[in-house]
Amino acid sequence: MENxxxxxxxTYHELNASVIDQLDEEPSPLTFFRYxxxxxxxxxxxxxxxxxxxxxxxxxxxRKKMEGESVKVAVTPLGNxxxxxxxxxxxxxxxxxxxxxxxxxxxLDYVQSSSTKGAGDTKNVKYAQTQNDNLHDxxxxxxxxxxxxxxxxxxxxxxxxxxxxxWLGNDRSITSLHKDNYENIxxxxxxxxxxxxxxxxxxxxxxxxxxxxxxxxPTAHPGRNEEEEGRLQVALxxxxxxxVPVAIWDPDVADQNTTRYSYLANPLRVTLEEGDMLYLxxxxxxxxxxxxxxxxxxxxxxxxxxxxxxxxxxxGNNFVRDxxxxxxxQGSMGSSVGMSGKGAGEAREEK
Amino acid sequence: MENxxxxxxxTYHELNASVIDQLDEEPSPLTFFRYxxxxxxxxxxxxxxxxxxxxxxxxxxxRKKMEGESVKVAVTPLGNxxxxxxxxxxxxxxxxxxxxxxxxxxxLDYVQSSSTKGAGDTKNVKYAQTQNDNLHDxxxxxxxxxxxxxxxxxxxxxxxxxxxxxWLGNDRSITSLHKDNYENIxxxxxxxxxxxxxxxxxxxxxxxxxxxxxxxxPTAHPGRNEEEEGRLQVALxxxxxxxVPVAIWDPDVADQNTTRYSYLANPLRVTLEEGDMLYLxxxxxxxxxxxxxxxxxxxxxxxxxxxxxxxxxxxGNNFVRDxxxxxxxQGSMGSSVGMSGKGAGEAREEK
Numbered sequence: 001m002e003n004x005x006x007x008x009x010x011t012y013h014e015l016n017a018s019v020i021d022q023l024d025e026e027p028s029p030l031t032f033f034r035y036x037x038x039x040x041x042x043x044x045x046x047x048x049x050x051x052x053x054x055x056x057x058x059x060x061x062x063r064k065k066m067e068g069e070s071v072k073v074a075v076t077p078l079g080n081x082x083x084x085x086x087x088x089x090x091x092x093x094x095x096x097x098x099x100x101x102x103x104x105x106x107x108l109d110y111v112q113s114s115s116t117k118g119a120g121d122t123k124n125v126k127y128a129q130t131q132n133d134n135l136h137d138x139x140x141x142x143x144x145x146x147x148x149x150x151x152x153x154x155x156x157x158x159x160x161x162x163x164x165x166x167w168l169g170n171d172r173s174i175t176s177l178h179k180d181n182y183e184n185i186x187x188x189x190x191x192x193x194x195x196x197x198x199x200x201x202x203x204x205x206x207x208x209x210x211x212x213x214x215x216x217x218p219t220a221h222p223g224r225n226e227e228e229e230g231r232l233q234v235a236l237x238x239x240x241x242x243x244v245p246v247a248i249w250d251p252d253v254a255d256q257n258t259t260r261y262s263y264l265a266n267p268l269r270v271t272l273e274e275g276d277m278l279y280l281x282x283x284x285x286x287x288x289x290x291x292x293x294x295x296x297x298x299x300x301x302x303x304x305x306x307x308x309x310x311x312x313x314x315x316g317n318n319f320v321r322d323x324x325x326x327x328x329x330q331g332s333m334g335s336s337v338g339m340s341g342k343g344a345g346e347a348r349e350e351k
Numbered sequence: 352m353e354n355x356x357x358x359x360x361x362t363y364h365e366l367n368a369s370v371i372d373q374l375d376e377e378p379s380p381l382t383f384f385r386y387x388x389x390x391x392x393x394x395x396x397x398x399x400x401x402x403x404x405x406x407x408x409x410x411x412x413x414r415k416k417m418e419g420e421s422v423k424v425a426v427t428p429l430g431n432x433x434x435x436x437x438x439x440x441x442x443x444x445x446x447x448x449x450x451x452x453x454x455x456x457x458x459l460d461y462v463q464s465s466s467t468k469g470a471g472d473t474k475n476v477k478y479a480q481t482q483n484d485n486l487h488d489x490x491x492x493x494x495x496x497x498x499x500x501x502x503x504x505x506x507x508x509x510x511x512x513x514x515x516x517x518w519l520g521n522d523r524s525i526t527s528l529h530k531d532n533y534e535n536i537x538x539x540x541x542x543x544x545x546x547x548x549x550x551x552x553x554x555x556x557x558x559x560x561x562x563x564x565x566x567x568x569p570t571a572h573p574g575r576n577e578e579e580e581g582r583l584q585v586a587l588x589x590x591x592x593x594x595v596p597v598a599i600w601d602p603d604v605a606d607q608n609t610t611r612y613s614y615l616a617n618p619l620r621v622t623l624e625e626g627d628m629l630y631l632x633x634x635x636x637x638x639x640x641x642x643x644x645x646x647x648x649x650x651x652x653x654x655x656x657x658x659x660x661x662x663x664x665x666x667g668n669n670f671v672r673d674x675x676x677x678x679x680x681q682g683s684m685g686s687s688v689g690m691s692g693k694g695a696g697e698a699r700e701e702k
Contacts, residue, residue, distance in 0.1 A: 001352065004673035011666040030381050030507065037388030038662030156381065201663060201670075311389030312552060315362040316667045319552075322355035323674055 001327045002260065005204050008320065009264040012201045016040065020197070020270045029155035032279070036156065036183060039281045039313065041197055043270055047277035048187050052145040054275050057189055059108060059295045065141045066104035072130045072138065073102050076216055077232050079125035079173040084211065084248050085234055092209070094246045095234050097127070098216040108168070112296035115170040124230050127169035135164040135301070142166065150185045150303050157183060161303040168299050175288040177206060177247045182304040184280040188272035191291055191298030195278065196251050197268040198285040200317045204324045205265040206247035206285055207257050213237045213244055247285060272300075282307035283317060352678045353611065356555050359671065360615040363552045367391065371548070371621045380507035383630070387507065387534060390632045390664065392548055394621055398628035399538050403496040405626050408540055410459060410646045416492045417455035423481045423489065424453050427567055428583050430476035430524040435562065435599055436585055443560070445597045446585050448478075449567040459519070463647035466521040475581050478520035486515040486652070493517065501536045501654050508534060512654040519650050526639040528557060528598045533655040535631040539623035542642055542649030546629065547602050548619040549636040551668045555675045556616040557598035557636055558608050564588040564595055598636060623651075633658035634668060 021042040027035070035042055048054045074081045074097035081097040102110075110126055128134075135143055149161050162182065171191075179200070186193070198206065216232040248257045251267040272278055274293065280286060290298040307314075372393040378386070386393055399405045425432045425448035432448040453461075461477055479485075486494055500512050513533065522542075530551070537544070549557065567583040599608045602618040623629055625644065631637060641649040658665075 001674060001677055004670060004677050007673050008666055008670040011669055012663065015661045015666060030384060033381060033384050033388065037384065038659065040662060199663070201666065308389065310366045311391060312363065312550070312667070313663070315359055315366060315552065316663065316671075318362055319355060319359040319674075320667075320670065322358050323352060323670075326352055326355050 001323055005261060005320075005324065005327070006264060008201055009204065009261060012199065013264075013266050016199075018266055018268070020268050026277070027152055029152045032152045033156040035279055036281065039200065039283070041268065041270075041281055041284065042279050043272070044277045045273070046275045048189070049275040051147070051187075051189075053142070053189050053301070056145060057299060059112060059297065062142075062299075063105045063108060066139075069104050069138070069141065070101050071104050071107060071128055073100050073107055074098070074127045074129050075100055075124050075232065076127075076173075077124055079127070079169075080176065081127060081129060081173065082178065083174075083176040084246055085214070087234070092211050092246075092248060093214040093234055093236060094211040094244050095214045095216060098218065098232050102126075108297065111168065111170050114172065115292045115296040116172070124232060125169075125172040127167075127173040129167055129169065129173075129175075131163065131165050133163035133165065135166050139166045146301060153183070153185055153303065153305055157305045159306055162306050163304040165302050165304070166299070167302070168297060169290065170297055171290050171292045173290065175286075177250060177285050177287040179247075179283050179285045180304070181282060181307055183282050183307050184278075185303040185305070186272065186278040186280055187301045187303075188274055188276050188278075189299040189301060190274060190295070191293035191300075192274075193272045193298070193300055194289045194291070195268075195270050195272070195280070196287040197270070197280070198251065198265055200283040200285075201320060202261075202265045202285065203317070203320050204261040205249060205259060207249040207259045207262065208245045208321075209248045210243035211246045211248075212239070213241060251287065283313075352674055356612060356671075356675065356678070357615060359552055360555065360612060363550065364615075364617050367550075369617055369619070371619050377628070378503055380503045383503045384507040386630055387632065390551065390634070392619065392621075392632055392635065393630050394623070395628045396624070397626045399540070400626040402498070402538075402540075404493070404540050404652070407496060408650060410463060410648065413493075413650075414456045414459060417490075420455045420489070420492065421452050422455050422458060422479055423485075424451050424458055425449070425478045425480050426451055426475050426583065427478075427524075428475055430478070430520075431527065432478060432480060432524065433529065434525075434527040435597055436565070438585070443562050443597075443599060444565040444585055444587060445562040445595050446565040446567060449569065449583050453477075459648065462519065462521050465523065466643045466647040467523070475583060476520075476523040478518075478524040480518055480520065480524075480526075482514065482516050484514035484516065486517050490517045497652060504534070504536055504654065504656055508656045510657055513657050514655040516653050516655070517650070518653070519648060520641070521648055522641050522643045524641065526637075528601060528636050528638040530598075530634050530636045531655070532633060532658055534633050534658050535629075536654040536656070537623065537629040537631055538652045538654075539625055539627050539629075540650040540652060541625060541646070542644035542651075543625075544623045544649070544651055545640045545642070546619075546621050546623070546631070547638040548621070548631070549602065549616055551634040551636075552671060553612075553616045553636065554668070554671050555612040556600060556610060558600040558610045558613070559596045559672075560599045561594035562597045562599075563590070564592060602638065634664075 023042050023044045026044055026047050076097045085093050085095045214234040214236045217235045219231045219233055249262050292298055374393050374395045377395055377398050427448045435443050436446045465474055565585040565587045568586040570582045570584050600613050643649055
């Protein structure tokens with residue numbers, strides 16, 4: 001099947017641009033839908049410059065709006081939430097962050113003061129990255145500052161946003177390569193985000209491997225405050241828990257954890273500046289790093305819309321997975337099997 | 352790969368309706384584009400009842416408009432233009448019709464008088480089925496009677512129709528299962544058309560087999576008029592000519608020429624009545640039979656729009672072909688290989 005898989009990726013590249021389309025202005029619903037249909041990303045530069053969020057949000061304003069409020073914070077030693085961690089025995093684990101609840105203002109202080117750490121700094125990295133429609137929950141105070149929907153997306157997709165999320169952190173956090181089963185409109189407010197994007201057909205390149213789950217947890221030190229202690233270690237879930245498929249190839253470390261197809265990948269890269277908007281199509285792999293704005297933090301919003309599982313797109317992507325899985329042993333880990341038989345019902349769980 | 356291929360087809364069916372959508376009225380460009388994006392057909396009943404063609408076209412009107420004009424006619428013994436014919440030695444050939452040029456009025460006489468032949472009737476079948484934008488060529492006299500474009504298709508697809516064709520024949524002609532690399536809007540004017548439709552992912556079911564080409568030709572009888580003679584026989588192209596991939600499974604004779612996947616096919620069936628419109632999406636397999644209208648002929652129009660080869664649709668369908676081809680030997684003919692490596696450049700030739 002090696003030829004078929006290679007042909008899939010090279011034919012896709014022959015027929016599609018190797019850069020991201022840049023639109024001069026927000027698209028009409030029909031123009032937007034053309035991108036959805038093709039499952040191709042685009043950027044609209046300076047699309048959000050009239051938003052109150054863009055015009056008002058600075059550290060002082062955010063603190064004032066959130067006075068007395070607590071928020072959930074992801075804490076990691078290296079800015080690596082939801083990421084692959086190599087254990088001392090060489091095995092890989094998919095590790096989720098330690099989660100705390102903190103006073104917003106203290107959290108923002110921490111983010112601002114810990115931006116761009118130097119070598120040897122062991123201070124943990126904090127990132128507000130709850131992806132549970134947090135703007136209708138813990139950040140509801142900010143709702144008046146943003147559109148409740150992206151009009152052209154709502155009209156084209158015939159639905160309201162399923163979730164609107166705020167992301168707040170600094171340049172020490174990196175979101176590792178993954179995909180979501182959602183149409184995603186991403187809006188940069190403060191700082192920059194650097195996206196590396198791979199289309200769904202490059203699934204054979206990313207070395208999806210079933211890994212055990214773990215979670216960062218503070219090392220126990222009776223009598224000491226966890227926060228002061230700060231040393232986080234990976235706690236594995238029990239062995240009976242289901243393993244999760246994780247892309248272990250990193251396009252920025254392209255010679256490690258490769259499959260025989262990784263060299264065919266053609267990652268698209270784009271940096272969002274303050275006020276820019278990105279359409280990140282459903283099921284595109286994306287890795288995201290960031291650069292802090294002038295006040296030492298990065299803030300972005302995203303609107304998730306349900307993707308359409310009908311038509312040929314979902315079943316076609318499943319087919320690629322199945323073929324790669326049945327081909328077997330593609331990955332350097334030797335455990336990279338496809339998610340055969342994963343039906344539509346399960347599809348919505350992955351986010 | 353058998354599981355992967357079976358999963359592709361069954362997952363598609365799980366996620367898509369088993370009947371054709373029926374719209375109450377012509378869609379907006381955005382609604383139409385939703386169907387294009389999903390690559391799903393729909394019917395709009397009575398969409399063309401205001402067209403002059405629908406209201407005026409009867410045998411007398413057609414004759415008058417075409418007075419003195421000649422047209423190209425496909426002649427076959429059994430109504431089987433562009434179809435698979437079994438030779439005496441059991442081998443299959445893809446046979447194109449004998450082509451003549453006839454006075455339009457005489458042709459229409461023949462069509463009307465030969466409708467619904469009885470057993471034992473050996474009279475040839477004639478069908479005006481040139482698919483070369485014939486309404487801007489030999490049938491240009493009818494152009495004022497039809498819209499030059501389908502507005503919602505033109506707006507959604509951002510292009511004018513690449514070809515507008517008239518089809519004129521009777522119930523003795525059958526168009527065998529095939530696909531076109533075009534978005535197709537089909538409009539019934541007189542009589543009925545009975546469509547059997549299969550989505551592109553059912554490619555593994557249809558047993559695409561490379562067959563030699565042939566063409567019907569009159570048996571030579573010096574001194575006799577070909578037309579009087581009428582006996583057509585298959586003339587093979589020379590052996591060096593390229594074989595063509597042909598779907599040899601017929602959903603109406605489902606137990607013959609099967610592949611191991613044919614039983615998974617779920618053909619959609621729809622009959623177009625006079626005034627009805629069908630969106631037949633690009634790359635859907637379709638077989639078409641017809642029933643004559645009250646004057647003994649069938650007349651339809653179709654608008655072909657260029658399909659979009661970018662995005663994931665074309666490359667994804669190619670991938671299915673390649674996997675089926677690499678799996679090999681799926682067909683009862685043992686020669687059913689995929690069209691591996693068929694690039695975008697070649698794609699447009701198939702119509």
